[in-house]
Amino acid sequence: MVKSTRLSEGSVMELLELIPDPDIPVVSIVELGIVRGVAVDENNKVTVTITPTYSGCPAMTVFKEDIRELLLKNGAEDVEIKIAHSPTWSTDWLSESTREKLRAYGIAPPESNSSDSVPLFSSSKQKIKCPHCGNTNSRLTSQFGSTPCKSLWYCDSCLQPFEYFKCY
Amino acid sequence: MKTQEAIYQYCLRIADSNLILAQRLAEWCSRGPILEEDLAMTNISLDLFGQAETLYEYAATIKGDNATADSLAFLRVEREYFNRLITEQPNGDFAVTMVREVLFSAYQNHLYQALCKSNDEMFRGFAEKALKEVKYHLRHSSEWVIRLGGGTEESKVRSQAALNELWRFTVDMFEMDEVDEELISMGIAPDMKEINKSWMKTVTEVFTEAELHIPDLNNVIKGSNKGIHTEHLGHILSEMQYLQRAFPGATW
Ligand SMILES: [Zn+2]
Numbered sequence: 001m002v003k004s005t006r007l008s009e010g011s012v013m014e015l016l017e018l019i020p021d022p023d024i025p026v027v028s029i030v031e032l033g034i035v036r037g038v039a040v041d042e043n044n045k046v047t048v049t050i051t052p053t054y055s056g057c058p059a060m061t062v063f064k065e066d067i068r069e070l071l072l073k074n075g076a077e078d079v080e081i082k083i084a085h086s087p088t089w090s091t092d093w094l095s096e097s098t099r100e101k102l103r104a105y106g107i108a109p110p111e112s113n114s115s116d117s118v119p120l121f122s123s124s125k126q127k128i129k130c131p132h133c134g135n136t137n138s139r140l141t142s143q144f145g146s147t148p149c150k151s152l153w154y155c156d157s158c159l160q161p162f163e164y165f166k167c168y
Numbered sequence: 169m170k171t172q173e174a175i176y177q178y179c180l181r182i183a184d185s186n187l188i189l190a191q192r193l194a195e196w197c198s199r200g201p202i203l204e205e206d207l208a209m210t211n212i213s214l215d216l217f218g219q220a221e222t223l224y225e226y227a228a229t230i231k232g233d234n235a236t237a238d239s240l241a242f243l244r245v246e247r248e249y250f251n252r253l254i255t256e257q258p259n260g261d262f263a264v265t266m267v268r269e270v271l272f273s274a275y276q277n278h279l280y281q282a283l284c285k286s287n288d289e290m291f292r293g294f295a296e297k298a299l300k301e302v303k304y305h306l307r308h309s310s311e312w313v314i315r316l317g318g319g320t321e322e323s324k325v326r327s328q329a330a331l332n333e334l335w336r337f338t339v340d341m342f343e344m345d346e347v348d349e350e351l352i353s354m355g356i357a358p359d360m361k362e363i364n365k366s367w368m369k370t371v372t373e374v375f376t377e378a379e380l381h382i383p384d385l386n387n388v389i390k391g392s393n394k395g396i397h398t399e400h401l402g403h404i405l406s407e408m409q410y411l412q413r414a415f416p417g418a419t420w
Contacts, residue, residue: 052218052297054214054215054218054301055215055218055219055221055222055297055298055301056214056215056216056217056218056219056221057218058214084293085222085290085293085294085297086289086292086293086296087296088293088296088297088300089297141204142204142205142207142208143208143304143307143308144204144207144208144211144212144304144308145207145211146207148211148214148215152204166304168300
C-alpha cells in the first residue's frame, strides 16, 4: 500500500472551497463562513470545524456529507466534523465579493449589519435594493422564503419578485 | 440538586417547548391561508426544531447512557415532557396561532437575551443563535396581530377571542422551582420574575398597538415544570412518535 503524502491545511481549505451551498450553488461553504477551522494530524486524519447557519438549516446535513466524501476521495484517511456553537454565524461574515455573487445570482445580499438593529415591527418599512434593476423601490411580500435564510420581496420598478438574504 | 442535573432539566424545558410548538406549526403545512404564510409557519417550525435539536444533543451528553437527541425527542412518555403548556394548545384559526406566536416568541426573545449572558458556554452559544431567529418570529407574528386587531370586525373579534383563551396559559411560562434556584445561584439561568416583567412590557406594546385588551387572569392552568399537561399533548405525541413506536429504531 502506498502511503499518501500528508495533506496540508491549505490544500484542505482549497478543496472545501469547491463545495457549494446546495441551495445557493454560486457560493461555497467557505465563502459562507461555515468552515471555522481545519486540522490535519500525522495520519492524515482531517478535522473540520463548522458552525451552523440557521438552527434548523437542512443544508447542514448535506454539508457534512459533502465534506466527508470530498476529503476521503482526496487523500484523507479519516474525517471528523466538529460543530462549533460559538461565535455565532453571522451574515456580517460575507465578503463583498460573496455579496456580489449573490446579487448576480438574483438574490439581494444582506444590507444592514446583523439582525439586532431592526426594531420590533418596522421591517415592512425597510427598502431593499432590487438585484435585477438596482432600484430600491421594493416592498416585502413575506418575511420567510424558500429557505430559512431568505425573505420574499417585490420590485415596483422592474415588476419582478426577488429573494433577499436576511441579516442574521 | 446537582448543577448538571438542573442543566439537563432546563434543556428539556426549552427543547420540549420548541419541539412541541414546532410540531404544532408544522400542522399548518399545506393549510396556510396563503402560500407565503404556509412557508412562514413551516420556516418558523424548522427554526424551532433546530433549536430543540441543539439542546437535546446537549442534554444527551449530560444524560449519557446512549441517549441521543432522537431518543429524547421520540421515546419519552407524556409526563416526561416539560414543554410550556401554551405550546401544546391547538392551532385554532390563524388568529389563535399568531397570538400564541406573539406570546411565546416574546417570551423566548427575553429568555434568550438573558441566556446570552449565562455562565454556561453551551447555553450562551445556543441563545445567541436562537435569539436572531425568534426576533424574526416575533416581528412576523406581531405585525400580523396588529393587522388582525386593526382589520375587520371579524378579525378583531377572533384575535380578541384568541387572546382571551390563551392568556391563562402564560403564568405557566414563568413558573420556577429547584431547577431554576440551582441555575440562578450558578449564574447559568435568569430569574423568571425578571423575564416576566420585560415580557409583559413587550406584549403590552404589541396588543396596545393592535387595539386588543389584555384580559384578567382566570382559570389559570400551570404545571409544565412537573410534567403536568392539558389533554392535547398526548394526541400530539401519538402522532409525532408513531413511527418510532411502530418500528423501533427505524432510520433512513
Ligand atoms: Zn427591480
